[in-house]
Amino acid sequence: MKKSKTELERFSREVIGAMPFLLREFAKREDNELSRGKISCPQMLALDYVSRHPRVRMTDIAQVLDVRTSSASVLVDRLIREKMLTRAHDDRDRRVVWVGATAKGRKVVSQILEQKRRSVKAVFGPLTARERAQYLAVLLKVKSILGRASAAALLLALVSQPPAHAFFWNKKKPEPVRTVVAPSPASSPLTLDEAFSLALKRSETLASEAEDLSLAQARFYRSFRYFLPDVDFLMTRTERDVNSGGGSSGDGISSDSRRRYTPENKFTFSQPIFSGFKEIAALRATGADKSQQRLEYRRAEELLFVDVMEAFYAVSQAEADAHTLEATKKLLEDRMKELSERIGLGRSRETEGKTAEADLKLAEADLVIAKTAVDTARNLLEFYLGQPLAGRPLEEGSFGGQSAGLDFYLDQSRLRSDVRAAEEALRVARAGLLGAQGGFLPTVSLDGNYYTKRVGFQNGNDWDVTFAVDVPIFDAGETLADVKEAGVTLRRAELTLSRAQRTAELEVRNAWEEMRSAKAAESAFAEAARAAKENYEILSKEYRLSLVNNIEVLDALRRNEEIQRRANDARYDARRAFWKFRVALGDLPVPETSR
Numbered sequence: 001m002k003k004s005k006t007e008l009e010r011f012s013r014e015v016i017g018a019m020p021f022l023l024r025e026f027a028k029r030e031d032n033e034l035s036r037g038k039i040s041c042p043q044m045l046a047l048d049y050v051s052r053h054p055r056v057r058m059t060d061i062a063q064v065l066d067v068r069t070s071s072a073s074v075l076v077d078r079l080i081r082e083k084m085l086t087r088a089h090d091d092r093d094r095r096v097v098w099v100g101a102t103a104k105g106r107k108v109v110s111q112i113l114e115q116k117r118r119s120v121k122a123v124f125g126p127l128t129a130r131e132r133a134q135y136l137a138v139l140l141k142v143k144s145i146l147g148r149a150s151a152a153a154l155l156l157a158l159v160s161q162p163p164a165h166a167f168f169w170n171k172k173k174p175e176p177v178r179t180v181v182a183p184s185p186a187s188s189p190l191t192l193d194e195a196f197s198l199a200l201k202r203s204e205t206l207a208s209e210a211e212d213l214s215l216a217q218a219r220f221y222r223s224f225r226y227f228l229p230d231v232d233f234l235m236t237r238t239e240r241d242v243n244s245g246g247g248s249s250g251d252g253i254s255s256d257s258r259r260r261y262t263p264e265n266k267f268t269f270s271q272p273i274f275s276g277f278k279e280i281a282a283l284r285a286t287g288a289d290k291s292q293q294r295l296e297y298r299r300a301e302e303l304l305f306v307d308v309m310e311a312f313y314a315v316s317q318a319e320a321d322a323h324t325l326e327a328t329k330k331l332l333e334d335r336m337k338e339l340s341e342r343i344g345l346g347r348s349r350e351t352e353g354k355t356a357e358a359d360l361k362l363a364e365a366d367l368v369i370a371k372t373a374v375d376t377a378r379n380l381l382e383f384y385l386g387q388p389l390a391g392r393p394l395e396e397g398s399f400g401g402q403s404a405g406l407d408f409y410l411d412q413s414r415l416r417s418d419v420r421a422a423e424e425a426l427r428v429a430r431a432g433l434l435g436a437q438g439g440f441l442p443t444v445s446l447d448g449n450y451y452t453k454r455v456g457f458q459n460g461n462d463w464d465v466t467f468a469v470d471v472p473i474f475d476a477g478e479t480l481a482d483v484k485e486a487g488v489t490l491r492r493a494e495l496t497l498s499r500a501q502r503t504a505e506l507e508v509r510n511a512w513e514e515m516r517s518a519k520a521a522e523s524a525f526a527e528a529a530r531a532a533k534e535n536y537e538i539l540s541k542e543y544r545l546s547l548v549n550n551i552e553v554l555d556a557l558r559r560n561e562e563i564q565r566r567a568n569d570a571r572y573d574a575r576r577a578f579w580k581f582r583v584a585l586g587d588l589p590v591p592e593t594s595r
Contacts, residue, residue, distance in 0.1 A: 025123075026119050029118070029123075030112075030115045030119060032108070032111050033111075033112065034112050039078075039084075045064065045065060046072070046076065047084055047105055049061065050099055050101045051101040051105060051106045055100040056100075061075075061099065073380065077383065083104050085101055085105055086100050189392065189393045189394060189395035190393070191397055196305050196309075199385055229270060230268075230271075231268070231269045232269075233266075234266055234267075236265075237261065237262070237264075238262040259456065262456065264453060266451040266452060266454075267449065267450040267452070270448075272443070272445050273444040302586065302588050303583070304384075306583055308384050311381040312381060313575055315377040315378050316572060317377075317569065317572040318374040318377045319374055320568045321373070322374055324561065327564075329360065329363045331557060332359055333360065335554075339352055339550070352550040352551075355550065355551070409508050410508055410509065412586075413507075413508045416504050416585065416586030418500055419497075422493070422500040426497050428493070429493035430490060433486040433490050436479070439478075439482060440472065440479055442472065443469075443470045444469050445468050446466070446467055448463065448464065448465040448466070450463045451463065504584075508585060511581040511583075511584035514577045518570070521570045522567075522571050522574040525563070525566055525567035525570040525571075526571075528567065532556075532560040532563040536557055539553050540553060
């Protein structure tokens with residue numbers, strides 16, 4: 001058994017020593033976006049996955065990379081800026097985001113994979129077929145042990161560490177490990193409310209929705225034309241060819257027919273009196289349309305809040321994660337000092353120091369990744385805000401739970417803005433059907449003229465009025481077709497409303513369960529974190545009394561770090577779940593926008 005452990009230790013040292021050389025030599029044979037450092041390995045994995053599908057969801061990418069959805073969103077944003085990926089909201093459900101690869105993205109993936117295939121052929125070409133088969137068998141066995149998701153996570157951890165691996169790819173001196181610098185006291189903290197207010201001003205999506213609201217307002221104004229008369233002032237001058245010879249020269253019709261120029265000035269007005277209830281239907285439709293657009297705009301604000309909230313807490317969570325790793329690194333450094341003294345006194349073995357040193361290097365690598373996550377999360381939040389954070393700290397504020405029962409909130413879901421917008425759309429459809437049916441009824445109108453200038457035998461007639469009744473008899477089925485189409489639109493609106501109500505209830509029910517689960521997990525992990533910290537402190541004291549060995553202390557430290565990070569994740573998951581529940585209810589205090 002001891003011999004097996006010694007052999008495995010030698011094997012691990014040889015593999016770790018050979019790996020940097022292999023990576024560097026493979027990188028020398030490639031010249032592409034990955035080897036030049038323009039995209040990272042995780043971005044390459046995401047780009048390769050997306051390019052093999054017509055379109056994928058953001059959650060699919062997060063699952064493939066074994067990261068959070070917010071982290072996958074940040075990664076995709078960078079590829080979108082490089083014009084390698086595109087992102088679009090689903091036409092039916094704006095919460096669903098679809099990601100697709102561009103022609104440039106597919107070309108980059110194809111080039112990288114082709115160069116890697118050439119590198120593998122060049123490096124393994126001198127080996128015999130049997131040697132290659134043995135090597136491949138070992139790789140496939142290691143792959144089955146790691147598992148597909150674990151392999152992706154491992155690759156992400158390995159390639160994203162600038163101090164350990166950046167020089168293999170870019171042949172530059174590694175950047176020093178950055179420390180989190182606390183902002184100056186003069187920097188006012190950024191709250192979630194303020195972040196949302198800034199995003200409301202910057203969002204292009206909301207600006208587009210506001211233009212739709214303005215169009216609805218314009219249609220509402222236009223509907224008043226059915227109730228108010230049209231008034232115009234008309235000036236005409238009629239010129240005709242007349243026979244200059246013969247005829248009488250008196251006044252009257254005969255003289256008017258020989259008049260070469262006939263000027264006329266008049267005011268005209270036209271007032272529809274009855275048009276088969278079309279004017280009432282039009283006013284109802286435009287009023288409901290305006291309300292529908294206003295409610296859809298409000299729902300767009302609520303969905304924007306979800307995006308801003310996710311980005312806001314992603315920054316806080318990443319910073320808390322980095323703080324935990326900083327603390328772990330400090331504890332390991334203190335442990336290294338203590339072990340060095342004990343080794344010098346002969347009270348500890350040298351292997352204990354090497355084990356602690358390896359743990360310290362792993363902690364440093366994890367810290368680099370965590371600080372990169374802080375930067376990328378801040379970049380995403382700045383994108384929504386439309387301005388840099390400039391070192392401003394984030395103030396999370398307080399939030400309260402929901403005390404009422406689920407049935408109460410299910411009833412409240414019918415007041416959600418998108419459900420009410422569907423109700424207004426149904427009103428529009430009903431008004432459209434009423435207007436179409438009005439085509440079977442007669443129309444009544446009143447037209448009049450007031451003359452300010454007339455010549456000829458009508459010179460003394462200052463005004464005239466025409467009362468008209470138009471009874472439809474046959475129009476080749478056009479009105480019937482309009483009624484049929486309006487009926488179909490009405491039935492679709494009824495189905496859309498039913499689906500919106502059921503979807504709202506489902507989302508409230510799911511958000512309720514997720515919020516309760518997240519709160520329970522937060523409480524449990526908080527207790528676990530307290531116990532893990534106390535356990536490490538106790539073992540550290542017992543180690544100084546030679547009651548436990550170094551391996552037990554390091555295991556306790558690793559366990560403490562893991563639980564502290566999971567407790568941090570649970571804490572922010574609970575905050576996200578709370579706000580998502582509020583949005584699912586439509587109970588978010590979004591400021592009303594009047595346009």
